[in-house]
Amino acid sequence: MTEKNSVNLLNRYSIVSWLFLLFLLIFTVSGPAYAESQNAGKTSLQSEFQKAAAAYHVPLNVLMSVSYNETRWESHHGQPSTSGGYGVMHLTQLDNLEDLSAKGDKINKRSSATPPEESTHTLDEAAKLIGVPAETLKTDTEKNILGGAALLADYQKKITGKLSSDPADWYSAVAKYSGSTDYDTASDFADQVYTTIQQGASGHFSVSGTVQLASESIKPNKQGLAALHLHKLKKSQGDELQGVDMQNVPALYKAFSDTPGDYGNYDLANRPYDGQQIRYIIIHDSEVSYEGTINTFLQQTYVSSHYVIRSSDGQITKMVDPKDVAWHAGNWYINSHSIGIEHEGYAVEGSTWYSEPMYRASAKLVKYLAKKYDIPLDREHILGHEEVPGLTPARQVGMHWDPAAYWDWAHYFKLLGAPFSSGKHKIGFGKSNNIVTINPDYQTNKPDVTYNNAPLEAKPSNFVYLYTAPSFSAPLLSDPLLHPNGTGTTAINDWGDKAVAGRSYYKVDQTKDWTAIDFGGQKAWFYNPKDANTVKGSGTLITPKKGVDSIPVYGSAYPEAAAYTPFGIPAVGMAPIYTMPAGQYYVAEKPVQSDYYYAKLFNAPETYHVVSGNDEYYQVSYNHRIAFVKKSDATVVKHPFQ
Numbered sequence: 259m260t261e262k263n264s265v266n267l268l269n270r271y272s273i274v275s276w277l278f279l280l281f282l283l284i285f286t287v288s289g290p291a292y293a294e295s296q297n298a299g300k301t302s303l304q305s306e307f308q309k310a311a312a313a314y315h316v317p318l319n320v321l322m323s324v325s326y327n328e329t330r331w332e333s334h335h336g337q338p339s340t341s342g343g344y345g346v347m348h349l350t351q352l353d354n355l356e357d358l359s360a361k362g363d364k365i366n367k368r369s370s371a372t373p374p375e376e377s378t379h380t381l382d383e384a385a386k387l388i389g390v391p392a393e394t395l396k397t398d399t400e401k402n403i404l405g406g407a408a409l410l411a412d413y414q415k416k417i418t419g420k421l422s423s424d425p426a427d428w429y430s431a432v433a434k435y436s437g438s439t440d441y442d443t444a445s446d447f448a449d450q451v452y453t454t455i456q457q458g459a460s461g462h463f464s465v466s467g468t469v470q471l472a473s474e475s476i477k478p479n480k481q482g483l484a485a486l487h488l489h490k491l492k493k494s495q496g497d498e499l500q501g502v503d504m505q506n507v508p509a510l511y512k513a514f515s516d517t518p519g520d521y522g523n524y525d526l527a528n529r530p531y532d533g534q535q536i537r538y539i540i541i542h543d544s545e546v547s548y549e550g551t552i553n554t555f556l557q558q559t560y561v562s563s564h565y566v567i568r569s570s571d572g573q574i575t576k577m578v579d580p581k582d583v584a585w586h587a588g589n590w591y592i593n594s595h596s597i598g599i600e601h602e603g604y605a606v607e608g609s610t611w612y613s614e615p616m617y618r619a620s621a622k623l624v625k626y627l628a629k630k631y632d633i634p635l636d637r638e639h640i641l642g643h644e645e646v647p648g649l650t651p652a653r654q655v656g657m658h659w660d661p662a663a664y665w666d667w668a669h670y671f672k673l674l675g676a677p678f679s680s681g682k683h684k685i686g687f688g689k690s691n692n693i694v695t696i697n698p699d700y701q702t703n704k705p706d707v708t709y710n711n712a713p714l715e716a717k718p719s720n721f722v723y724l725y726t727a728p729s730f731s732a733p734l735l736s737d738p739l740l741h742p743n744g745t746g747t748t749a750i751n752d753w754g755d756k757a758v759a760g761r762s763y764y765k766v767d768q769t770k771d772w773t774a775i776d777f778g779g780q781k782a783w784f785y786n787p788k789d790a791n792t793v794k795g796s797g798t799l800i801t802p803k804k805g806v807d808s809i810p811v812y813g814s815a816y817p818e819a820a821a822y823t824p825f826g827i828p829a830v831g832m833a834p835i836y837t838m839p840a841g842q843y844y845v846a847e848k849p850v851q852s853d854y855y856y857a858k859l860f861n862a863p864e865t866y867h868v869v870s871g872n873d874e875y876y877q878v879s880y881n882h883r884i885a886f887v888k889k890s891d892a893t894v895v896k897h898p899f900q
Contacts, residue, residue, distance in 0.1 A: 303331060303346070303467065310404045310406070314408050314411040314421075315421040316411050319455045319474060319476075320410070320455070325347050325403070327451050328347065330614055331469055344396040344402065345402030345406075346403060346406075347402050347403055350437065351381040351396075381395055381396070384406060384409045385405060390405075414427075417434065418482050425455065425474075426479045427482075429452065429483065432448040433445055439486075439488055441488035442490075443503045443573070444486065447615070449501070452476060455471070455474055456474065458471055462702050499574075499623060502572065502573075502619050503619075506576050506577075509523050509524060509555040510522065510556050510558065510559075510562075511523065519859060522558060523560060523584075525857040525866075526861065527855065529580065531581075532866075534594055534853070535631075536595060536597060537639055538641055539596065539598075540587050540643055541601065541640065542601060543601050543602075543605055543608070544566070544603060545604055545605070551563075564577065564586075564598050564599065565599045565623060567599065567620050568602050569602040572613075572618060580597050580627065583855065587646045588648070589648065589649055589657075589814065590814075590855075591854070594853075601616055605660045605664070606662070617666070617669065620670070621673035621674050625674055628640075635674050637667070637671075637759075640674070643660045643661065644661070644753055644758075644882065645758070645882065646884070647814075647883045649813045654883075655740060659751040662750055663719040663721055663756075664717055666718070668697060678760055693763070693796060694773065695793050695794070696759050696760065697791065698790070700759070702718070704716040707749075708749050721757060723748075724784050728772030734748070735754060735778075735780060735782050736755070737753075737882075738779070757784060762845045763844070773789075776843055778880055797845045797846070798894060799846065800846040801841070801892065802842075803891060806891075809837065809887055810838075812832055812885065815850055815877075817853060817870065820871075821870065821872070825867045827856050827867065827869070830854055836885065838880070844878040846877065846894075849876050852872070852873040853868055854868075873889075
């Protein structure tokens with residue numbers, strides 16, 4: 259404010275003092291909420307939700323939770339989702355239902371409930387309701403939220419005849435907003451919206467600031483659900499998982515020629531009753547569409563997975579029974595002890611494909627399977643495909659790298675009920691100090707990433723870069739197999755210099771804002787100011803036994819040669835993929851008995867054998883991937899020196 263020359267010094271002093279006292283009074287009365295609203299004023303997503311809720315008389319927590327469960331408040335810069343949804347309210351615009359089949363796959367859709375035409379054009383309807391062009395709602399977040407609020411209000415009036423101020427009364431409108439005519443899918447979406455309201459949620463965005471949905475105990479009124487006339491689908495026999503849209507489409511299992519052993523696409527077994535414990539669930543992305551993935555497993559491709567999940571709505575297709583061994587991980591030992599789940603998507607476009615309905619459906623499936631097969635809900639047993647080791651040095655280099663940087667492990671484990679900050683994600687058999695769990699803030703963590711030598715758009719990511727020294731100018735860490743004569747890179751598929759959320763390592767050093775861990779036989783540094791990128795970990799540490807310079811690190815826990823003799827089958831050789839140097843420490847799981855599943859012929863269970871050995875192995879978080887070391891080669895260390 260410019261003051262006139264006629265205002266004397268005393269008056270200026272009085273005005274300034276009065277304004278200062280007024281500021282103190284407002285701050286004292288309003289406290290942090292006032293300060294937060296001021297900080298968020300420039301680009302406040304929170305205030306845009308508030309304005310839209312007030313304008314269309316939608317309870318604020320309902321509007322915010324619907325948006326959170328559709329997009330987690332991400333707009334994706336005006337780009338559509340895989341199901342044609344735009345903006346934080348996921349308003350859809352599809353010219354035809356074939357658009358739901360990504361990348362142009364042309365097979366008959368197996369969706370158990372076809373979306374109604376209106377659910378594929380909610381953007382156009384919302385635009386009419388608020389009186390602006392549909393194109394505006396694609397890129398204008400304020401208008402997108404207004405459109406979503408108007409649509410919810412329109413649904414509520416048509417279903418119940420009134421706009422209730424009680425959030426509990428909006429359940430049926432929320433179910434309709436899901437766009438599904440399937441009872442399980444629509445009601446599950448509404449249930450998740452109200453669960454989010456009960457639990458609360460928050461987000462931190464570099465552009466729109468902090469968004470906070472306060473927790474509130476609300477029991478939804480479901481009486482209006484009958485007015486939607488939703489279809490209740492028959493569950494296939496044996497499907498015990500409730501609250502999801504699941505179908506059975508068995509993968510191809512047949513002999514492909516007269517050559518013994520030429521068959522596919524999986525192996526028969528009787529896990530866990532045949533002695534093969536199911537220890538892992540492997541998270542994949544498919545790199546083709548949902549329908550394309552299903553088609554792949556129905557043809558002679560020598561590949562399969564137990565389940566496939568659709569991005570647009572989280573529909574699950576079961577293709578291989580968990581008792582059988584699917585061919586999905588690229589490592590026979592892991593295959594024989596795991597369940598594979600393919601998620602529709604492309605790793606370099608992850609945030610577009612890894613939708614909230616997909617995350618939630620996947621988490622429900624994993625929680626069900628983990629309980630049924632006693633699989634720990636931690637990052638040593640719920641693995642990305644990228645974390646599966648190769649059986650040989652050559653295979654280690656050629657292993658897959660999905661679901662990659664844009665899979666939100668922290669969010670996923672919250673859905674699993676085992677958030678990293680709770681300590682529930684890690685089940686150890688001893689205790690040791692100085693273990694850290696990688697945990698960057700996904701929404702604000704946007705490192706530079708490239709693919710095929712071209713930069714990718716800065717997106718929320720699940721990893722921290724590892725350096726050879728505590729400085730951003732130091733070279734990135736180099737995996738000795740990936741870059742034996744060079745340094746690490748920013749390529750999204752260069753896993754050798756990336757520590758991923760949820761994985762735990764021994765903290766070997768700290769200097770100012772940098773933390774060092776033992777990682778793949780090297781000392782690796784990452785930026786960690788005030789522990790912003792870690793939480794305290796737990797577990798047991800192992801190190802090479804005394805008197806040796808290093809010990810072998812393997813990609814499996816196969817038996818010693820003598821174990822195969824009673825079955826008259828050839829022993830399976832093991833080649834170390836790395837060596838673990840003396841003086842380093844790695845987080846280990848309880849030792850497991852070595853085994854190998856011998857299954858070489860089509861539909862001949864009498865020839866199948868589970869070969870159990872005397873050797874025991876520790877599973878360790880060695881680098882970006884898990885690995886195995888013989889128990890006889892290692893020593894458990896309770897209190898390593900700093």
